[in-house]
Amino acid sequence: MRKTEVYQVRLDSQEKKQAFAVFKQLGITPAQAVRLFFKQVVLTKSIPFAIENQSINMEQLLKLRKMKSSTTQPNHNGTENELDDDAFFEELNALLGESDHL
Structure with a gap:
């Protein structure tokens, strides 16, 4: 079995609630979502989605x-x-x- 580590992240409480609700709708846990994100970062060697915000210059x-x-x-x-x-x-x-x- 692979060695695992714990990593803590501080989140805005409102964003956390909203994200966790989405994960629940998708049928995955927050931990699974984070692991999926990390796997995609490793596979693509980048952030695996477009980062867009109209108000960012x-x-x-x-x-x-x-x-x-x-x-x-x-x-x-x-x-x-x-x-x-x-x-x-x-x-x-x-x-x-x-x-x-x-």
Whole structure:
């Protein structure tokens, strides 16, 4: 049998209720849904669905993606590392947070 691990995720309570209702209608458990998602990520080596939101400025998102792939910054040894993942996700969250208020 394969080794398994536990992974916890914080969710918005309303989104959780809505998603769990969909899973129930589909006849699957939330755990099965998460495992299906992870399997598809591995198989496709990508997010297995289109991520679309009319209020997100796609130009800003593409600029952020480009920044993530090309920006480097010095680390403690004076060599350069890719932009810190925390900084990238902070920037992404700020961008997504802006879309909530439009």
